[in-house]
Amino acid sequence: MHTDGSGWQTRLGPDMAARYAGDGRWQNIPLAESAGQCARDYPDRTAVADDSGGLTFQQLWNQALRLAATLRDHGLQPGSVVSFQLPNWRETLVINLACAIGRFVCNPIVPIYRDAELSFILANSKARVLFIPDRFRSIDYLEMIQRLRPNLPHLEHVVLVRAEADGVASYASWVDRPAPLEPFTRADPDAVKLLLYTSGTTGNPKGVLHSHNTLRAEVQAVTDFWGLSRDDVLLMPSPVTHITGYLYALELPFLQGTKTVLMERWEASAALDAIQRHQASFSIGATPFLVELVAEVDRRGIQLPSLRLYGSGGAPVPPEVVKRAYAVLPNCKTFRIYGSSEAPTISLGIAQGDPAEWGAKTDGLIFNHEVRIVDPASGVPLATGLAGEITARGPEVMLGYTDPSDTEAAFDADGYFHTGDLGYIDENGYITVTGRMKDLIIRGGENISPKEIEDLLHQHPAIQEAAVVAFPHARMGETPCAYVVLRPGRELDFPGLLAYLESARLARQKFPERMFVVDDLPRTATGKVLKHVLKARAATEDCQDAPRLLAQA
Known part of the structure; x- marks a missing residue:
């Protein structure tokens, strides 16, 4: 195990760094560097839009720089954990970028989590700052954290976003300040940047650790495989507190200046309107989003000429769902994708044959990963076409879990991550997931x-x-x-x-x-x-x- 400059234990070693930096898949470019370049190259270009407004790349950079300075002024050090439990609001991009600038670790928390989940994550991560709404939907977040705070000694600051309350810091006041005079030190691209908790069958969530390099390798692979450019517009209905929403809404825009449109809550008619209004060209979401979007398009009897890509995953995607999407949206390449918080997007879609047929029957072409299918009992690799446990190795795979013993258990001697999922690979390199070893x-x-x-x-x-x-x-x-x-x-x-x-x-x-x-x-x-x-x-x-x-x- 390796200990980074802030004390996080990861599986990063010299051989791993040399392999991926040597072949160019780790580019050693921290997020703040990319974001600063976007602010200089496209200052007036919209970076993010949500239901209540938007931010240009320059505005986003300026706000993140000021927020990073406020966090530093409150005593946070490189490696300190900053949590947010927010809906898909544009402020999440500012918080994530501020963490990158200040070399803090960003910890998104799913908004639906309540006392049991939230208290565990905040305690386990030793988060020092938490950004929350006052209320969202039926949850009173301020009341919830006030119940929990006596048992969270590491939590020093609770910050309300889009709200104010007596005795509680506000996001607006933390951002509304002069630009910092003292510069920030460039982040180590191999340092832990993201701490994302993912629930498993063992009960308590596991904390997944990613670096600047692993995250950039992922969004670079997606950009290359899908042929994305800065003229593309992403519609993001998935929560930015999940790996999908986090990667493509909070990280990908800074790769080449792509615009992101956030949906605060899912509604098919609103998604259709947003696609038309912003001319969205690609989207990624869970199965229900695709099913309901296709039904709404069919109900209205319209076309969505701007939408050319839709990746669906996170839950089983029945073949008939993909076939129906092609029937209703013939100009949109719809496909299943496969991955997890630990190993994002092992497969990325279709690169050959009839897209409708292949998109319906497989989970996509393996890209930027080495994948072995092994016998679940012995760990012995299986022949092409035989089903077994899916294991993966690559530049996007996590650096480990917060608990080193969990990391040791999840990886084999060759550095392959054992997903716990079952599937097989065909002779063309397409993977099909057939089930899960665990009961998730x-x-x-x-x-x-x-x-x-x-x-x-x-x-x-x-x-x-x-x-x-x-x-x-x-x-x-x-x-x-x-x-x-x-x-x-x-x-x-x-x-x-x-x-x-x-x-x-x-x-x-x-x-x-x-x-x-x-x-x-x-x-x-x-x-x-x-x-x-x-x-x-x-x-x-x-x-x-x-x-x-x-x-x-």
Whole structure:
């Protein structure tokens, strides 16, 4: 393990740096350098637009420089963690760039997270600053952080964005200041820049570490493969607190001056209007976004001539969804992409054959990664066409997790990251993902840990045992389904279950949308719950044929 200048432990070593810098895939250009160049070359060009306004590259640079100075004035050092839990607002680009300028570590946090998730992330990351809205949708963020703050000794500053409150710092006041006189030191391109938490089946999220070099390698690969230029316009409906939104909305614009249009919340009609208004040429989003956009275009009976690329991933993308997109949007190349926070976009789309056919049947061409399919039990590489665990190595793969033991467990001796996903590679280099080794539920692109829900259910006084599995959902791809065994003489209905989870302050997107009360759970001889049996049962049991089914989404 390597320790960078700020104390972060990563897997970066001299051989790894020499390999990727030597072949040019690590360009050793920190984000602040690219952003400053864009401000000089395209000062009046719009960098980002959202529902309430926009910023030019010069305005964005000026605000980020001032915010970086304020953070420095408040005692932050290189490597200090700056968190934000915000919707897709243009201020997120300023915060991310300010972190790059000041050599701080940026930590985006998903807006739907509530007490349990937020407290863990802030404590684990030792974040010193947190940017939040006052309220967004139904969540009172200020009230939530005030509940949690007594147990977060490292959190020194909470900053309200687009709001003000007595005794709380405001984003506007932190940005509205004279330009700093003292220059900032150039960032080490191999230093940790991004800390992004991703939920797994073990319950607590894992902190993923990326550097300037790994992030730039990713957006450079996308730019090259898709043939993007500064004349392209990105519509970003995915949260910028996810790896997809973060990479393409907060990092990619500075590669060559590309404009980004942010959507605060997803609505198909609003997305269509934004594409027309801004002449958006490409977009990346989860399956529900593509399904609903295509339906809205079809309903209106119009064309979107500017939209030429749409990459879909984050949740299973049925072949019929891609085929339907080509039927309704014949000028738009639609394709599935595959990746994760740890190894972004292992595949990037279609480069040969009929785009509609290949886009529907595969997850795309492997690009900028070395991928091995290995036997899950032995780790031995498998022949072309055989399904096994997907492992990947490349310049975009993370530097590691915050916990070095997690890093050691995730990589093999050759430096390949073990994704936990199952799939195969065909003779043309296209990858198809067939499933997941773990039980992760992916709801509209959001990873949900069954164990996290199970742990809460097991605390309910009426529940003796619980198992949570994925249940197919037409719009979201998957949603949680709970199987519970009740204690003798106890009762529990579905509204009671939901009320309990609400009182536990679990994010509502993680609430089960189906619940079965059963006498026992199917198990192996060693006592392990057979979740694949429960998952198959949940997908096939009919409401009318299941008298003990208490609720259905």
